[in-house]
Amino acid sequence: MSFDLAALRATVAARGRVARVAVAAAQGSAPREPGAAMLVWDGGQSGTIGGGALEYDAARLARESLAQGGRDSLRRCPLGPSLGQCCGGAVSLVTEIFDAERLQTIDPSAPYLRRFAGPDAPPLALRRALRRARGEGLAPAPLLSQGWFLEPLLAPTRTVWIWGAGHVGRALVGVLSPLPDLALTWVDTALDRFPADVPSGVTVLSAPAPATLMPRAPRDADHLILTYSHALDLELCHAALCHGFAGAGLIGSATKWARFRTRLAALGHTPDRIGRITCPIGDPSLGKHPQAIALGVGAALLARAARAQQPEEREA
Structure with missing residues (x-):
């Protein structure tokens, strides 16, 4: 934390x-x-x-x-x-x-250090943690020592772009926005498609042709594509494959995905590249309710992050 x-x-x-x-x-x-x-x-x-x-x-x-x-x-x-x-x-x-x-x-x-009691100078353990943070960019874990408390400042480590502000998009933002390590960008065709009460920290973007915004996304972003239009969804899948991504998911059925694979192949994408897109998103066993889809997507994102951290933890 x-x-x-x-x-x-x-x-x-x-x-x-x-x-x-x-x-x-x-x-x-x-x-x-x-x-x-x-x-x-x-x-x-x-x-x-x-x-x-x-x-x-x-x-x-x-x-x-x-x-x-x-x-x-x-x-x-x-x-x-x-x-x-x-x-x-x-x-x-x-x-x-x-x-x-x-x-x-x-x-x-810099990490946030303050004194509540104890010696006038920070203890050695905290000074070492600060040196590592400043010299090596290693964020310290929260640490209390001799009345001094050190916390890293929150810096989201993962970027998620959500394409579509319909029921599922709103459910996803509601589930994902409280997670502290995610930076969310939410995209649709017009500002009036978004709710009035967008959670703080969520970046809202609009464009009549949303795929034109894909180059603004970091190449290590995760993308969740769930617009109101199959044509828009296809454009966004094509744009994501051209741009690059860490992960991408598309809402839809097996039939929709079969058609998309054919059309993406016709646009020049290889089967292995197309296979990097997950469709359907979430956990189908949870059902098709927007919140159920959002819960499945959130669980998958967290599980992937946990797997990515395991090698680091073993090395530590």
């Missing part, structure tokens, strides 16, 4: 002073991992540190801090009978109060 500076800025702009509560450390059985965070303001909150009594109590204390002028804090919370929980572990929570002025002090190009 990472410090989502963009989401915090947007929430402060909309709500004023905001408390951010983050899991700084976890021991034993705990509902969330270090770096998990929620934003709390008078009358609402977003995100989660695991729900239940822990989250309820943390949100209550955060609102009290906001009402009393705001003080940052670090506290250890045993997850036992005092909270009505039986996890058996413990978490350390940091609560920080942010406004527009304080946001200006955060360097968006």
